[in-house]
Amino acid sequence: MREPLRVLVLEDEWPARNYLVQLIERTGLAHMVAAVPTIALATEALESSPTPIDVAFVDIHLASERQPDRAGLSWIESVVEAGARSDAPRAPRIVLTTASSDHAMRAFELGVVDYLLKPFTERRVLQALERLVAMGHNPEAPVFDDDVRIAARQNRAIVFLKRQEAFAFEAEGRLSFVHTARGRLDVDLSLKSLEAVLGPTYIRVHRNWLVSLEHVRSMDRDGGDSVLLVGPTDPPLKIYLARDRAAAVRERLLASAVGLRRDGRDGRDD
Secondary structure (H helix, E strand, O other): OOOOOEEEEEEOOOOHHHHHHHHHHHOOOEEHHHHHHOOHHHHHHHOOOOOOEEOOOOOOOOOOOHHHHHHHHHHHHHHHHHHHHOEEEEEEEEEEEEEEOOOOOHHHHOOOEEEOOOOOOOHHHHHHHHHHHHHHOOOOOOOOOOOOOOEEEOOOOEEOOHHOOEEEEEEEOEEEEEEEOOOOEEEEEHHHHHHHHHHHEEEEOOEEEEEEEEEEEEEEEHHHHHHHEEEEOOEEEEEEEEOOOHHHHHHHHHHHOOOOOOOOOEEEEE
């Protein structure tokens, strides 16, 4: 019989921490090693545990810490850095537990394996733990299921799309849409929820746009703004980037491509 996962919870709000602990223990897949409100206590739990902790559920916003809006992310960075040392014990896998997806891109770069949005649900916590159990001890195993389809509405019909068919998602007022070769279809989920479910192959380029990295055809300038041409349609979608996201988007695009230097220099031999 497989041993339960050893779990640490870092969450500063007692009601949320207590509820998450209950949901985790209810699954029968995990053993709670520690549930703590501060970074100092989380670090102490990691260092003092007689056996390595398998999973840490970490809230990004920790009100009692310095830079509370990204305190949990800073702790994750330190854990990842410490775990990279050859003499260090195995670092836990990280699951974010947060009310905001603002730092999703950085989190995925750090190897965060799942993303739980508040309020937590029993089904979503169970799903996260089942995926972690299935991953075993292979830290490179993917957690996002490429076979999951996207359900959209086209008039009265429900249309089922493969992930590869969705090249962008758009928010317009309180409505959300998916852009495909079949046209623009309605979806019920917010961009925040879609970003959390779809994982790092999609990137938030504007508060109103979530874009598939593999469907970006080019990145250009239009006046003072950066713009992406996206999708297989003719003409492609023209999506303007938020100015505070342009540099990060360019970095992500170049990180998965060859041919140009990521420092923006010409790259030709002198």
